[in-house]
Amino acid sequence: MSIARLQKLSVVGPQAEERPALEALQDLGCMHLLPLAPPPDQPEDVPDRGAKAALQALRFLSELPDPRRQLRRDPDFDILTFVPRVLDLRDRLRETGDRRDFLAHRISEVTPWGDLIFPPREELAGLHLWFYKLPLKERAALETLEIPWQIVHRDSRFHYVVLIAHDEPDPALLPVPRTHTGALPVSELQAQLEETEIELEELAAERHGLTRYLDLMRERMSLAETRAELDYARRQVLHDDGLFAVQGWVPEDRIGAVGEAAQRLGLAMLTEPPAGQDTPPTLLKQPEMRGAGRDLALFYQVPGYRDWDPTILVTVSFAVFFAMIVADAGYGMVIALITGALWGRLGATPHSRSWRRMIGIVAAATILFGVLIGSYFGYPLPASSPLMRLKIMDIDDFGTMMTLSIVIGVLHLVLANLLGARTRWGSTTAYASLGWCVVLIGGLGVWLADPGTALRVGSAGLAGAGLLAILAFSSDQPLDSPKGWFWRAAGGLQGLAGAMGAFGDVLSYMRLFALGLASASLALTFNDLAGQVRDAVPGLGLLLALMILVVGHTLNFGLALMSGVVHGLRLNYIEFFKWGLTGEGTAFRPFARKEVQE
Incomplete structure (x- = not known):
């Protein structure tokens, strides 16, 4: 029933020994790091501590309800390259799904106008076609127009009206805003939608195939976490004139182990007791x-x-x-x-x-x-x-x-x-x-x-x-x-x-x-x-x-x-x-x- 007594420990050495020193400290697992390097200028540059990317990849694959049969051993499996591959697949799936939704929405909007194929611009003598979805009850607004117009389609709710003018009509001319139909005909949009859905199916199949690595991924998560911790630690290190310095709080009973590692690597080490203004972290020592x-x-x-x-x-x-x-x-x-x-x-x-x-x-x-x-x-x-x-x-x-x-x-x-x-x-x-x-x-x-x-x-x-x-x-x-x-x-x-x-x-x-x-x-x-x-x-x-x-x-x-x-x-x-x-x-x-x- 006690709180462990800590010492502030600093390790200094040549930059060539920085990575071996950090790996040695990571192996000991007894230091609570203190940031010595200046913070990044941009908040988004603050490093994440932990295997956030690996967890996101694991969650992305484990969300599927019917994963493939799991591989127990695969000597070529490397989680450090597998995670970026999964996240890239996730991003492509998201982009393709958004494109599919956009095309489906665009087709539903454009279909009432018919399969529009616009003539070359020079054949229209500088005129443009302007499209409006006019509610049936607003039909009388068309009678007051002084520019050519034509109802090309009608359903239970709207008149689909085309106006012909050099410039965009005044927004107050009709009680509805202009409809943007785009330059592509419905047939082209449908072809793109079909290609997108095929691509989406292929990406989904690839995602389903990657679920066979879920068990291996869970087993290797520790490797990704270790690497993330090391990357985080490297962002806390101070560099100056060819030297590096790392500092942190270490329990008193582990000071000797850190000293042995520092001596083996030829590094300098300094320990200090907590001063009055220091706020050391709390380590509860309990069985x-x-x-x-x-x-x-x-x-x-x-x-x-x-x-x-x-x-x-x-x-x-x-x-x-x-x-x-x-x-x-x-x-x-x-x-x-x-x-x-x-x-x-x-x-x-x-x-x-x-x-x-x-x-x-x-x-x-x-x-x-x-x-x-x-x-x-x-x-x-x-x-x-x-x-x-x-x-x-x-x-x-x-x-x-x-x-x-x-x-x-x-x-x-x-x-x-x-x-x-x-x-x-x-x-x-x-x-x-x-x-x-x-x-x-x-x-x-x-x-x-x-x-x-x-x-x-x-x-x-x-x-x-x-x-x-x-x-x-x-x-x-x-x-x-x-x-x-x-x-x-x-x-x-x-x-x-x-x-x-x-x-x-x-x-x-x-x-x-x-x-x-x-x-x-x-x-x-x-x-x-x-x-x-x-x-x-x-x-x-x-x-x-x-x-x-x-x-x-x-x-x-x-x-x-x-x-x-x-x-x-x-x-x-x-x-x-x-x-x-x-x-x-x-x-x-x-x-x-x-x-x-x-």
Whole structure:
């Protein structure tokens, strides 16, 4: 549960060694590159990081529903030349399709005029033909024309009119704009359309034939990604007077490996610890079995380099919140059964196994909480059941469940402020975080204690002391001048303004009770409805009741899953991170080679 300590590492050498140096760094896969070269003048010249072209080519071929039989081995297959070929085919298909659509539209527009073949220009004595599609109701507009005209065709909607004039007629002469028919006759357009459709079929056949390489392409994608990463890195390198320099952040435990590579290539290397103004990327050091928790922790916000790793806390709190929202042991068992059915598929990679473990933790927490409140698909077990002895709460006991939700919320936010104070330790603002801990605990004591008791009085005093600490320490402005005192006081007042936010954040945890009650109530409603139908309809009622139970609980299960995921994560991302993390960081992205899968 830690954020890896990094060093800023610079490698310098002659330009002749640039490519070997970058390839060596890529093999090590431990450097987060920093740009040393000046940015391009044009934004479109900024290099893409990743095999964007290869992914586009793969998507273009995989969109076909019936790919050809896949080739497993082809010694001549080279993805670096195959990708441009596929993208060129994609562009030609797009251009040919556009040309086909244009020709089809042009033919539909020109056909009513007939197969027009224009005479040579000199035979018209300088006159031109002007074409108009005139609605039938506008027929009277032709009678006022002072230039020759002729209706050459008529359908249910339009008169197709040709005017003869030296210059284009005034646009106000007729109530419709002029129609552009083009210089080619319909027969020529139809011939071009036929040729275009044949070309389109040939290109489509070529595309279909290339789908036989999909599996090989997926296997070789890593090679394209490696090349793209190398091209991206070369754009970050600084060149000056025959030398090159590359810089990046490297974990402290990999500095030695980089040093050995630099020494082997005869390069100079310099390491520096992060300075106060530096913002190193964040690299969470977690075993692979916690990969799912790391994904959840980084999904919404990357903690800053100088913050703490929220992986384990997010995993535990998410499981607890999910269990309280679903609030049914039966639904927890369904999750466990689905996980068991997908056990082998979820164990294909270490990362998928971490997600299998996460789902197992969530299922176990849901079953445990469902047992504690005695809910099994909305039904309570008989009082004689051994499991009912484990029931210690009732979801319908509003007072107990509301208190439980508020207590969990206060403890969660207190933990967040303690971790925030630890991050800020050495600054006066750390005492403000501790002040918030005191305020939250004192406020909880005031709410729980009876009026007039020593507990309530003591809790109120505790909360007041916390507010004084917030007022005094919310700003780290030095007090060496009247101006400093002013800004310290202003910062304290601003900190106190967060009291309403803290109150609202605590109340946000009421959703644990509210959503859990909604899930349990909906399950109970479907159970009652099924029972009523069974009793009201003899014979067929049992089948109808089973259908209501299946459909109803499936719907409720889906809603409970969505609520558990969305709100279980929301309480971590919004309330917990707000008080616990001091800022947002940048994820560590290593410059690494992708392994080629054979």
